Amino acid sequence: MLSLHCICLFKLNLNNEERYMDNNLIYFDNNATTPCDPRVVDAMLPWFYQNPGNAASRSHAFGWKAEEAVDYAREQVANLISVESKEIIFTSGATEADNLAIKGVFEMYSRKGNHIITLKTEHKAVLDACDRVEKMGGEVTYLDVDREGLVNLEELENAITDKTVLVSVMWANNETGVIQPMKEIGEICARKGVLFFSDATQAVGKIPVNPKETGVHLIAFTAHKMYGPKGVGALFVNRKKPRVKVVAQMDGGGHERGMRSGTLNVPGIVGFGKAAEIAKQEMEADAKRLSVLRDKLEKALEERLEEVYVNGSRTNRMPHVTNISFKHVEGEGLMMTFNENIAVSSGSACTSASLEPSYVLVALGLGDDLAHSSIRFSLGRFTKDEEIDRAIDLVANGVTHMRDLSPIWEMYKEGVDLDSIQWEAH
Amino acid sequence: MAYSEKLLDHFKNPKNVGTLDKNKKSVGTGLVGAPECGDVMRLQIEVSEEGVIEDAKFKTFGCGSAIASSSLATEWLKGKSLDEAGSIDNMDIVEELALPPVKIHCSVLAEDAIKMAIKDYREKNGK
Ligand SMILES: Cc1ncc(COP(=O)(O)O)c(C=O)c1O
Numbered sequence: 001m002l003s004l005h006c007i008c009l010f011k012l013n014l015n016n017e018e019r020y021m022d023n024n025l026i027y028f029d030n031n032a033t034t035p036c037d038p039r040v041v042d043a044m045l046p047w048f049y050q051n052p053g054n055a056a057s058r059s060h061a062f063g064w065k066a067e068e069a070v071d072y073a074r075e076q077v078a079n080l081i082s083v084e085s086k087e088i089i090f091t092s093g094a095t096e097a098d099n100l101a102i103k104g105v106f107e108m109y110s111r112k113g114n115h116i117i118t119l120k121t122e123h124k125a126v127l128d129a130c131d132r133v134e135k136m137g138g139e140v141t142y143l144d145v146d147r148e149g150l151v152n153l154e155e156l157e158n159a160i161t162d163k164t165v166l167v168s169v170m171w172a173n174n175e176t177g178v179i180q181p182m183k184e185i186g187e188i189c190a191r192k193g194v195l196f197f198s199d200a201t202q203a204v205g206k207i208p209v210n211p212k213e214t215g216v217h218l219i220a221f222t223a224h225k226m227y228g229p230k231g232v233g234a235l236f237v238n239r240k241k242p243r244v245k246v247v248a249q250m251d252g253g254g255h256e257r258g259m260r261s262g263t264l265n266v267p268g269i270v271g272f273g274k275a276a277e278i279a280k281q282e283m284e285a286d287a288k289r290l291s292v293l294r295d296k297l298e299k300a301l302e303e304r305l306e307e308v309y310v311n312g313s314r315t316n317r318m319p320h321v322t323n324i325s326f327k328h329v330e331g332e333g334l335m336m337t338f339n340e341n342i343a344v345s346s347g348s349a350c351t352s353a354s355l356e357p358s359y360v361l362v363a364l365g366l367g368d369d370l371a372h373s374s375i376r377f378s379l380g381r382f383t384k385d386e387e388i389d390r391a392i393d394l395v396a397n398g399v400t401h402m403r404d405l406s407p408i409w410e411m412y413k414e415g416v417d418l419d420s421i422q423w424e425a426h
Numbered sequence: 427m428a429y430s431e432k433l434l435d436h437f438k439n440p441k442n443v444g445t446l447d448k449n450k451k452s453v454g455t456g457l458v459g460a461p462e463c464g465d466v467m468r469l470q471i472e473v474s475e476e477g478v479i480e481d482a483k484f485k486t487f488g489c490g491s492a493i494a495s496s497s498l499a500t501e502w503l504k505g506k507s508l509d510e511a512g513s514i515d516n517m518d519i520v521e522e523l524a525l526p527p528v529k530i531h532c533s534v535l536a537e538d539a540i541k542m543a544i545k546d547y548r549e550k551n552g553k
Binding site: 328336405406408 | 437
């Protein structure tokens, strides 16, 4: 009773915006994670205290109720990508789904072959799972991408051998938003008779993703990139034509038809389902609105500043993302000029523990200097129109300030050829 | 990562930003780092007849810690003799700004820039 009382108070006193957002800080880091939609939070709340059941408890009503809720969420999630609910395996997120797909396929099809093809620009969860596969005796081909961030289809087709069991190509890139030619890759895989897996974490819930129509056999995605909670995701595994199987990577109680043991995260899964339902209804409108705002931000910065480069394809791209390099300004330093007002992320080395800049941008052929100068702006459902105008001013002023401090900007302005300088690399 | 007040102050209000005439005999210039590495620091000193650093300026391409390190270095340099300046250690900068471990290379860069500016001045003036 106490908890119910609290929930009511919570609802009465605060409107959604006050509940969930710090109104002064502009959140342009939706590719890192999205705020959990208040409607999703509302759907989740009853599943903590009032309905505490374990979905695997078969002997009482608490368990049945939880199982019912999970089944319903499974339908909602399956519906979002137009697949059967039986084809959805719930996981703890996209990292786990990536691992299950890659290692699970590698183990299951080891008699057929040991070769996997992927891209240099994949997420670490894919690259590191592939690295593990190599340690387990597999072979992995890491394909280059072009200046736009796109895979070369001919190269991909030529890389497929009779030992190839899996092609793994992400639907949309997390750093640049670049969308790969999924349908064309699907056709190649079908023709060659190899399985096609896609980490679609950044695409699902934001653009239409239909694996059946696209010829994708496995798809990994996660709730927290589509306005759902953190710590819950899914792997879609095609059940018919072809029937795809994976070897479970988590041993235990045999949940999820043995594919992923572990007590189901009922509130999380309910939230994931709700998030999927909302996304299905709203993604088209969200995408339309956000692409206008993104284009406005991009255009204004290009107009107000010199030497601004948009990284990756501008046509095959997610509607809410732009990755921009501001030449001769270091990304982390630039972020510090406005991070009391805007939250973004940078491909600069300084944001990571290593001293290397973003491997994704380097794979696009960017050059380390431009990669160090990059900022990713990722808008989202809760982005307000007026935030774009504020951000344009803050970013443009920040870049100008940092350029006033930059010795290489000064040299560039004086016409010094920076390549002619003997740099003291360290 | 939360930065120290001092670091943030140097970043927000950097001291001694600018350029001295590198062709002047009394000016020593140190340029260290590389654009591909994500930081380039240019530190300049102007030295009096008596061998005292009268002015120091910097420009830095780099993260907040690199900018703060160079700003602090220019403050410390003013009024020092060349020998005193040459004994500034990167760990002094680390301590003053409370640089986190991943940013220690920024302080090393500042120390290198100081040493290089002194060397440049000495070579120019045969001292
Ligand atoms: C493309 C991609 N794959 C995988 C992940 C990992 O997802 P999760 O945080 O759910 O494990 C992310 C998010 O960081 C991502 O952007």
